[in-house]
Amino acid sequence: MEEYTDYEKIVSRATPRILQAIKEKYGKYTRDYSENPECKNNPFVVAVGTYEQPFFFIQNTNAIRRVLYTYDVPEYVEHGEERVILGQTITTGAGTAYSMPMWYEAIGATPTITLAATPNDTGSVAIYDESGTKISTFTVSGSTVTFTSGVVAGQKVEVRTYTYTTNAQTQTILIDNSIFAKGVKAVLETLEIESETEEAVAKLQWHFDRAIPSGNFTISTASAKEASTTSFNLRVVKPSSSTVVGKSLRIPIA
Structure with missing residues (x-):
């Protein structure tokens, strides 16, 4: 019984048979059907199924996937x-990843915020206040943003998307x-x-x-x-x- 229910053996038998069946059908099409006036300029559809061995259904789509895409065992994360x-x-x-928009609260006499990550391009950092007005009076050093004017301690600002290195x-x-x-x-x-x-x-x-x-x-x-x-x-x-x-x-x- 193991001979007929072993998954790898079933798929290994079915794969060459499907490949051969498609090859023969394609050969038949190029030799005969393609010259038939009723077949010219029309799709040629091949339906393939493997029912030649017991427990054929165990293979699922794995044999045909090997034939069409040379793809077998999927990658996975443990x-x-x-x-x-x-x-x-x-x-x-x-x-390279993208930081999602995030709200921060400015702190200190010279207001600063610390970003969740260090931007790859400090010029791409866009900051807005609670009214949606863009703030441009700031400098970026590493992940620290220092506001030179326009923002006070305790004020909340939104930092829009920027890229960073993971x-x-x-x-x-x-x-x-x-x-x-x-x-x-x-x-x-x-x-x-x-x-x-x-x-x-x-x-x-x-x-x-x-x-x-x-x-x-x-x-x-x-x-x-x-x-x-x-x-x-x-x-x-x-x-x-x-x-x-x-x-x-x-x-x-x-």
Whole structure:
């Protein structure tokens, strides 16, 4: 019975058979069907299934995936006893991430704030007061912002998005559309929470260089004291010169 239920053996048998079946059908098309007037300029569809061995259903889509994409065992991240399947190679090392907009309170006789990270380009740091007015009277040194005028101690300011260099333990995954099926750059961020301690252990970011709004969006209205959300869908667009549509970063929290 083990001979017929072993997953690897089932997939290994099915893979060459599927490949041979597609090859023969393609040969039949080029030799015969392509010259048939009823077939010319029409799609040629091949339906392939492997039912030649007991327990064929165990293979799922793995054999056909080997044939079409030369892709077999998925990559994954070990997280405790769980495995997060990713489908791409994980590289570990410093990367570039985006700081999400954040509010800070200025402190000191000469008002300062300390950013959550050191900006890569200090000229790209944009700061606004509570009324939405942009503040330009400040200097940046490392992660410290010093206000020369216009801001007093205790005042809250909002620092908009800037890029920063992540630590050497950051895990990056390229999201390649050759493996996974002109707009804005979309950056998504969330937290990875340890299930037992409920502590944040890492920030997760997804970067998509080109994304176009789908054209559909919804606006949810609520009273002033209730949460209200606005959502819309983005369609990720493949660059003309690359198959990489984005990347994912796992940034451990020290």
